[in-house]
C-alpha cells in the first residue's frame with residue numbers, strides 16, 4: 385500500500401481566518417480526485433473537549449457519530465467531505481495531557497521523567513498517525529487551532545516540525561495568513577504575513593504553500609514579494625479572497641491550483657480527473673435560488689450565529705434543494721413576550737426552536753411555540769426545542785399550568801420532561817450525556833416517515849432529559865403524537881401534531897447529519913412545506 389500523506393494547516397496574523405474551511409476545501413478537492421481523505425483538528429486549550437464550553441466562548445459544540453463532543457470545524461469537515469468524524473478527528477491539549485498522565489499512572493513510561501518533549505509531542509504525533517493507520521486514509525489533513533506565536537500551540541508546532549522531518553516527501557505544510565488592506569493608501573500589506581512565517585520558521589517549520597486571506601485580489605508583485613521573503617515557490621502563494629458562500633472556496637482553491645501544488649509536492653499524480661460536478665451543481669442551484677423562504681430561529685444565542693452553525697447550514701442546504709434562498713432571522717428568545725410575539729414572528733414561513741441548556745430564554749421559546757401552534761406556522765423543535773413543544777402543549781392544551789422539565793423546575797408535579805434513568809447518578813458534566821448515534825423507529829403514518837422515506841433512521845443526540853412516558857397516552861389523545869421511538873429503550877425521539885401543517889419536534893439533532901451533497905431529510909421536508917406558504 386502507498387504511504388499515507390500528511391498535510392498540516394497552520395494559521396497566522398489573526399485568528400478566525402477560516403482554517404477549517406480551507407482544510408475542508410482542500411480535502412474536498414483531493415477527495416474529488418478519488419483519494420480517501422480525513423481531516424482532524426488539534427485545539428490548544430485545556431478543556432478535555434468542547435462539550436463543557438459555553439457557546440459564547442467557542443460557538444457550537446458539534447457532535448460526531450460516535451458521540452464525541454467536538455469543535456465546530458468538524459461540522460465543516462463533514463459537510464464538505466460527507467464522511468462521518470469520530471473522536472480521532474479532534475484533540476485538545478487537555479486530552480493529550482490526559483492520555484499522557486493516564487499512561488504515566490499506568491507505569492508505561494518505566495520510571496522516566498515525563499516531559500513536554502518528548503512525551504507530549506510523541507502523543508500528538510501518535511494521534512496524527514493513528515487515524516491513518518486505523519482507517520487506511522490516503523491523505524490526512526491536520527488543522528492546528530490557534531495562531532502561530534501562541535504559547536499554548538508550541539507543542540503542536542514542534543510536533544509538526546518533527547513529523548515533517550520524519551515524513552519527508554510525504555508531508556506538506558500550508559500556512560494561512562491574513563493580508564491586511566490599508567484603505568487610506570489602497571494597498572495590501574505583506575509585512576504581517578512575513579512576520580508570521582518568520583515565527584513559524586523560528587520554530588523550525590518551513591511552509592510549502594502560503595494561502596493569503598484577503599479582501600482584495602492580489603497581484604503578481606505581491607506573490608513575488610511574499611515568495612521571496614518567505615522561501616515559498618511563487619506558484620505556491622495562493623490567494624484566498626472572501627467568497628460569497630463558504631461552499632465556493634473549494635473552487636477558488638482549485639482555480640489557484642492549490643490541489644495540484646500539494647499533489648506535485650507529495651509525489652501523487654496530478655493528471656487524475658477531479659469530479660467536482662455534483663458540487664458545482666449545488667453551487668449553481670444556490671446562485672439561481674432567488675425566491676426567499678423566511679425562517680426564524682428562536683434561541684438564546686441569537687446574537688451569535690456560530691452557536692447554531694450546523695442548524696443554519698442545514699437550513700441552507702435544504703433551501704437550495706428546494707430552489708429557495710434562505711432568509712434567516714435569528715430571534716432572541718429572551719426578549720419574546722406574549723405581547724410582542726406576533727411582531728417578532730411576523731412574516732415568517734417557518735420557525736425553528738433551538739436546542740439549549742438551562743432556563744434562560746425558555747419562556748420566549750414556549751410563547752413562540754404557542755403562537756406557531758395556534759397559527760399553524762410550520763415549526764421544527766430540536767432537542768430542547770422539542771421539550772418546549774411538549775411543555776407548551778401540556779400547559780395550554782392539557783391544562784397543566786405547572787408542567788415543566790425537571791431541568792428547569794426539579795419539583796414540578798407535572799414533570800412532562802424528566803431526567804433519564806441512567807443519568808440520575810451522574811455528577812460529572814463532561815461527556816456524560818446521551819451522546820451520538822441512536823436508532824429511531826418511525827410510525828409509518830407520520831409526517832416524519834414521509835420525510836425520511838424509511839422506518840428506521842439514525843440521528844445524533846446530546847441530551848440528559850427526555851419525554852416522560854407516563855404522560856404519553858394523554859398527549860396522544862389530545863393530538864400530540866409520539867411518532868418516533870428508540871426501538872431498544874422506547875424513549876420518545878419525535879413528536880408531531882398531524883392536524884397541523886408541519887409541527888414536529890425531535891429529541892435528536894438532525895443538523896449534525898446534513899451535508900452539501902446529502903441534505904438532511906427532515907430539514908428538506910420542513911423547508912418544502914415552508915416554501916409552499
Ligand code: GLN
Nearest residue numbers: 739740767768847848849
Ligand atoms: N437541556 C436539554 C437536555 O439536556 C436539551 C439539550 C439540548 O437541547 N441539546 O435534555
